[in-house]
Structure formats: C-alpha cells, structure tokens
Amino acid sequence: MQMYKFTEDQEMLRKAVREFVEAEIAPHAQEWDEEDRCPVELFPKMGELGITGIFVPEQYGGAGLGYTERAIVLEEISRYSGGLGIAMMTHHMGAYVINTFGTAEQKQKYLPELAAGTKIGGLSVTEPAGGSDFMGQKSTGELKDGKWVLNGRKCFITNSHVASTDVWTVRTGTDDKGRPVLSTFIIEKGTPGHGPGRKENKLGLRGSVTGDIICSDVTLEPSQMLGKEGAGSKIAMGAIGELGRSGMAAICVGILRGCVEESVKFANERIVYGKPISKLQAIQLMIADNRVDYEAANLLLYSAMRLKDAAQPCTTEVSIAKYFASEAAARAAKRTMDLMGGYGVINEYPVGRFLRDALTSIPSGATSVIQQLIIAGDTLRG
Template sequence: MDFGLSDEQQAIRDEVRRFAENEIAPVASEYDREEKYPWELMDKAAEMGLTGANIPIEYGGAGYTPLETALVVEELFAVDPGIGLSITSAAFGADAIREFGTEEQKEEYLRPVAEGDAIMGTAISEPDTGSDVSSVSTRAEKDGDEWVLNGNKMWITNGSVGDYFVVMTETDPEIEDRYSGFSQLVVEADRDGFESEKITGKLGIRASDTAELIFDDVRVPEENLVGQRGMGFLQLMQFFDETRTMVAAQGVGIAKGACERALEYAQDREQFGRSISEFQAIQHKLAEMHTQTEAARNLTYKSAWSIDNKDDQLTQLASMAKEFASRVAVECADEAVQIHGGAGYVDDFDVERLYRDAKITQIYEGTTEIQKNVIARELLGKGM
C-alpha cells in the first residue's frame, strides 16, 4: 500500500496552496463580510486550471484524477471555504455531462467552464424536497422537439451567477416506480421564464453564491437532455459518490486550516507567564485535532482513489468519508475557537469564519443522517 503522493501530486498541492495564501487569504474576510462572489479571482483560478480541475483535457480542463481534485479542494478550503467553494463549484454538474452527455454537450458546456468563460451549477433541491430526491416536483413536459419546465429549486450553488444548470426534473410522472421517471436537462440562465434570486444571510460560505431558481414555462431543446430519458435519478446517485467525496475533502481542508491556526496561536499566546501550548489541556486538544484530521484525510483519499478504480465499496466509502470528515471539520473548528478563547469569537481571527463555514459540510450533498442511512444500507445489503 502506497500512502505517498507522487511528485506531480505534491506539486499540485503546493501550487494550489501558494495561490490560496497569496490571492485568497488577503481578501477572504472582506468577501465573507460583504457576501460577494469573488469574480476577480475566478480568472486567475481558471488560468491555473482550478475551475476545470475535474474536466478532461480534451475539453480544456486540467484532467485531474479524483484524488488530485480532492487535493485542490483541501488546500483551497484550508485557507477559505467560501472562496474555495466558488472556485471548485464553477464546474458543478460537469461530472454528469462528462459521464452521460453527448460529445456536442461536452464541447458546448465543459470547455467554457474550464477556460473561465462560464459558470455552471446543478439544481436538485426544492423548497419542500431536500434529502428525498425522488420527490422533486419540478416537471418538464415534451412539446414537439422541446421540453417545457415548470417549478423551482432551492439552495442552488451558483444560482444567481451561473450561465447554465443541470436540472433534475420529472419527465414521466405516470411511471409508478418512484426512482424512475426523472431526467436531467441543461437549462441556460438566459432563457425566457428563468429567474434566480440570491439568498443572503447564510451562516457561512458567504462568498459562495446560493440562490432560488424559478422555471416558468422555460423551453429547452431536446438536445439538452443529459443521457437517457428517465434515468436521471440513477445518474444522480453515481454523481453523489463523487460529490460527497469532494465534500469530504472540503471537511479535511477546513479541519486542516483549523489545526494550523490553532497550533500557531497556541504557540504565540501566553498566559500565566508561558505559552499556552505548554499546558497539557491545550496539548491534548491539538493532538486530538491533528489525529482526527489525518484519519479523515486517509478515508477521503481512499474514497477518491475508489472513484478512479471503480471500487465496489465506493458508495459506502463516499458516505463514510463525508460523514466523518464533516464531523471532524466541525469539531476541529470548534476546538480552534476554544483554543483562541475570546479572540476566536470575533472576526479578527480566521477560526471564527471556519467555525461558521464548517457546518454546511454536514448538510449539503446529503445530510449526516442520510450518510448513515447509506452506510447501513450498504452494510446490510442493497436490497434493504
């Protein structure tokens, strides 16, 4: 078993970390406070291949493996999760088109994102439908050679800045099987009847755009169908194995950032005439934080490796990684604030922002409770 990174992978990690520290760190607090999308950084990120990290080289992307993509995510989130999410989610939905789309769709939708000329998103959740994906009510009806969409989506990443979205919609409501009858359609934001409304006041990841989408008789051509009609739900489940692994990488990044800042502060801060890092209580906190982070990292890397190697345990590993790494992110951010004391409770220090940002990793791409359901289902048999 080889637990080391190759020279190329280490170079990717180092380059991304330098970019994050030099370009993101100085402005992270500002973007968080003002809840604004980091347009100024997106071009620089695209030039480095970060907006198209998981897009194949033949479509303008970096062609990174899932493990290499996880390294990118980890390093960006260790510096700032909000801007990190904006960069890594620019291609949110690319996996579906890469795996199930036509050559024409790949060229039309993947290349602009990889080259920094477009932003995309995935629209799944609805106001009344979150974890229960099979209950989405957005509907697309066939009218000649077009699809007509009606409904709305909620909590959509890149919702008010995206150029197009992979939308989960019901296309065959007469089918009784609750997992069939759904399809994925690409919907461009400039089509008549499409509206978006930015959501503000979020607890964390404030530099990342989140919005509600409204479809009012939005017409898209037949060629915007992704893959086979009626297979949208099954496509999405495969999509989740990858995205949940990347959320696990987000958690590892947040935990790493919290560990780094807590260690530095503990060594600098003095109480009772000596560094607080000399107190056993603080040492135990630091030891636990770093141990948990390393455990989460190894589980996440194994899940990422499993994507590339078509491992039979992928679904179970992806949910394990997401559940564990997101929990570690929250716990490490909490302990980092505790080590900072009162200083950690104000935005003068990054740990306050990490503390707020960490929680979302336990919610999006399937809540912690859903991950436990998936893990148990895989352990007890898929027929459960």
C-alpha cells in the same frame, strides 16, 4: 503533517495551488465572508491554473487529472475559504455531469468554457419539499410540439446567481409502477423563463452564493437533454453522491487543516503564566485531537478518491468520509475556539468562520443522518 502519501506529481500540484491560494485567496477570505460575495473574477485565473477544469479531459481544455487531484485543489482552497471551496466544488459537479453523460456535441459546446473558468457551472436538484426526498421532486418537464417545457423551483442551489450553465433534474413522467421518472437538462443563462430567485443569507460558506432558481415555461430543444430520458436519477445521484459529497469532505479536510495550523500558531504565540500556552498539557491534548481528526478525515477522503480514480464503486466510502470530515471539522473548530480563550470569538481570527463553515457543510450534499443511513444500509447488507 499528513499520513496519506501522495505521488510526486500530486505534491507538485498541491504546491502550485497552495502558492496561488496563499497569494490570491487567503488575504481576501474574511472580506468575502463579511460581504457574502462569491469572487467570480477569480474563476478565469483559476482556469489558467487548471483548477476549474481539473478533471475535464485535455481535448476540452481541462487539466485531464483525477478525483484525487480535484480533492487536493478543494482542500487547498478551503484551508482559507470554504465558501469559495463550495462554489468551485459545485462548478465541478456541473462540468462532471456534462463530461460523464453528455453527447460529443454537448461536451464540445460547454466544457471548454467551464474548464477555462469563463463560465461557471451548477447542479439544481433540491426543491422546497425536501432535499432528502430526492424522488419527491415536483419540477416538471413536458414534451410539447417537439420541445421540452420546464417548470419548477429549486432551492439551496450553490452558484444560483452566478452560474452560466445550469443542470436541472425534473420529473418527465411516471413508470409503470407509478414511480416518478426523472430526466436532466442543460439550461443556459438567459434562457427565457429561467433565472435566480431569492438569495439566502447563510450562516457560513459565505464566499459562495446560495439561492433559488426558477423555471417558468422554459422551452428547450431536445438537444438540451443530458443523457437519455429517464436517466435523471442516475445522473444527479452520481454527481451528488460521489462528486458532491467527496467535494464537501475535501472542503472539511481543508477546514480541519486550518484548525490544526491556527491552533498551533496561537498556542505558540499566546503567553500566559510567562510562557506559551503550548507548554500546557491540556492545550497539547486539544492540538492532538485536532491532528487526529484532520489525519482521519484526510485518510478517509483520499482512500475514497483512490477508489473513484480507479473507477471502483465508492458511494459508501464517500459518505463515510463526508460524514466524518464535516462533523470532525465542526468539533475541531469549536475545540480551537476553546483553546484560544476570548480570542476565539474575535472575528479578526478565522476560527469562528471555520466553525460557521463546518456547520454549514453538514447539510450540504445531504445531512449527516442521510450519510448514516447510507453507511448503515451498506453495513447491514454485508
């Protein structure tokens, strides 16, 4: 099953990750969901397999692979646990911004432990005044006596309570047209004034922690600035746009594969009228629709990742993949519940969790409306 053709090495990676996921993730995914717990203890194990540092260069202890490989890893994890999928994908965003925009010293300082999974990363952009209003961020960074002093509150932040390396965007001034200037900083866990606030009780993706992070007079050396002063919007949008949204698309492709596999298994096992329901044509139509949604999302995601690996612009392609995959995953999960009759709403089966995870994926990394606006803008420009 799968129309997109991967290289032999990519298939080998998928096989290795799948074996790990089936042994270490699949048996516990439901328990993490019920307990609403992120299994942080698995990160060093995933580090040994190269998952935590999948695209981090080998010189910093990573696997040195590409964004297609990263999507494969997220898809495989999310086939069983979308929650752990988003925890990993956000960890990747934290590593990505340091790898892409960091100085040699910053890379040497942070990437080896992030790649090893002994430290967990995060990216804090969204604020209570609205995630869609990216430039409306109110958190501030002020230069006082040669040090940066950060104040503000971020919300809906994945890994908020478990990350050791947090990356913040804050407003550090205004330009000559009065527009906000954003800059980015790396903040280490334990820095005075920095810490988690409220933890959200989410509908889905519950194998991850989501919550507030607060900065109250956090004082940083200039060496903690990531990229140049004023580069914050480029850094954060680059990470959210291409890494965040493609990561969410990969998570949803994993959920879609779960829907295909669970619907086939159930339809073959459930006997009604003395025969498996897979013999009923109405059930076959549902399985066909699950397969089409999965294949289409898969093709969109991996075509976009081929562009990303070739260092081609892919913002719109990633938005198309994220928009389609997250909406399709919600459709497919609901369809699979319908196919299962009463069993579809019994929590012993994972499909109810798939629906909650798919719905929770829709706003993560910007809502479907925002993806539509990006796609429409690109289409109208021609």
